[in-house]
Amino acid sequence: MLPGPSGFYARLGNALLGAFAVYNVYLIARYYHSHQAGVVAALPMTFYPSIVAVQSTLLREAIVLFGITTAARLLLLPSHRRSRLLSYALAAVVLHVSLLQRDDNVIIIVAAIAAALAVHAVNSGYLSRRSVALAASLSPVAFVLSLPVIRDGIEFLAYTREVRASGRTVYLPDVIPQTVVELTAFSWVGAVYFLYAPFPWMIETIPDLLVGIEGLINIAFTVAAVWGVRSLGQKNSPATVGLLVGLCVAVVLYGVGTVNYGTGMRHRQMFIWVIFLFGGIGVSEHVRFAWPFQWWSDDSATSTQALNSGTD
Incomplete structure (x- = not known):
């Protein structure tokens, strides 16, 4: 007999979608670098208290995260079981589902895909560098034409900031950008x-302390992501640019529209996996972990081998 409507099964479904999202990030990092990179990228998504809490509730962020990471997996990883056309179609379906949950993400997704396609077109010779330079020279005109929007x-x-500027976790409630200049100046702070x-x-x-520790770990992953961007960029520059553009647009828009860290903690889960992905690859570029507790850097291992060979 079917159990019927139940909040438990809905929460279980969200948790399963969250688990699939973690697995998607692991697969991408493993394919473009190593098993270790996949594990490092997946660890914060697995153990962050805030992520576990959100993905065990009825909040929609778990569905959005699943949709975005699944689309990234379908677009970035080759498959022998399905054609590229089918992968594109499936990616479009899961992105559509995620947009049904949060349609304000459409600008972010369009920007990411457009950036990736532009880089791919240049790398493939479909667009010449002269065409790119011409488009860049016309960008001020496009900006002026789009000013009303x-x-x-x-x-x-x-x-949005005015409406959300309340509660214990509010920050910078009096800062409300009203012009393009003010928005630009505040964007990095937000x-x-x-x-x-x-x-x-x-x-x-x-709970503040737990989420604060997550923030410190996020900073560490951001630093490591610098090396991860370089590594992934050498293997798949369109994907790297697309992920970076999508991340930048997301953190600027949500950063300006968010005014308390309770909301920010939930919303950033949809995008911070990109930092974990790059950070996991960046860490694995310089550090090798050995089970259970031994670790060493590549440089240290090389130096040790050279020293041992010299003493022999």
């Missing part, structure tokens, strides 16, 4: 708070 977007973000808050001076409770 940009102003509408700024008004929407300002309204992005930093969105990705890493709460900072130590904002911690008041034990």
Whole structure:
């Protein structure tokens, strides 16, 4: 007999989708670097208390995360079981499902795909560098023509900040960008708070402390991601550019529209996996882990081998 409607089964479904999202990130990192890179990238997604909490509830972020990471897996990893056309179709389906949950992510997804396609077109010779230079020279004209749309977007973000500027976890409630210049000036500040808050001076409770520790780990992954971007860029530059553009657009838009770290903690889960992916690859570029507790860097291992050979 079927159990009928149940909150338990809905939460279980969300948890399973979250688990699949972790596996997607692991597979991408493993394919482009190593098993270790996949494990390192998946660890924070597996053990962060905030991620575990959100993915065991009825919140929609787990569905969005599953859709985005599954689309990335379908687009970035080759498969012998299905054609590329089928992979593209399946990616479109899961992205559509994720957009049904959060349609405001459409700008982020379009920007990421457009950037990846542009780099692919240049690398494949479909677009010459002269065409790219011409398009870049015309970008100011496109910016001026799109100013009405940009102003509408700024008004929407300002309204969102005003509505959300309440509660114990609020930060910078009086900062509400109203112009393009103000938005540009505040964008990096909002992005930093969105990705890493709460900072130590904002911690008041034990849950704050746990999420604050996550923020510190996020900073470490961001530093390691510099090497990961370089490594992945050498193997798949369109994917690297697409992921970076999507991440940057996401953290700017959500960073400006978010004004408390409770909301930011939930929303950043949809995108911070990109930092974990690059960070896992970056860590594995320089550090090798051995089970259970031994670790060494590539340089140290090389130096040790040279020293041993010299003493022999």
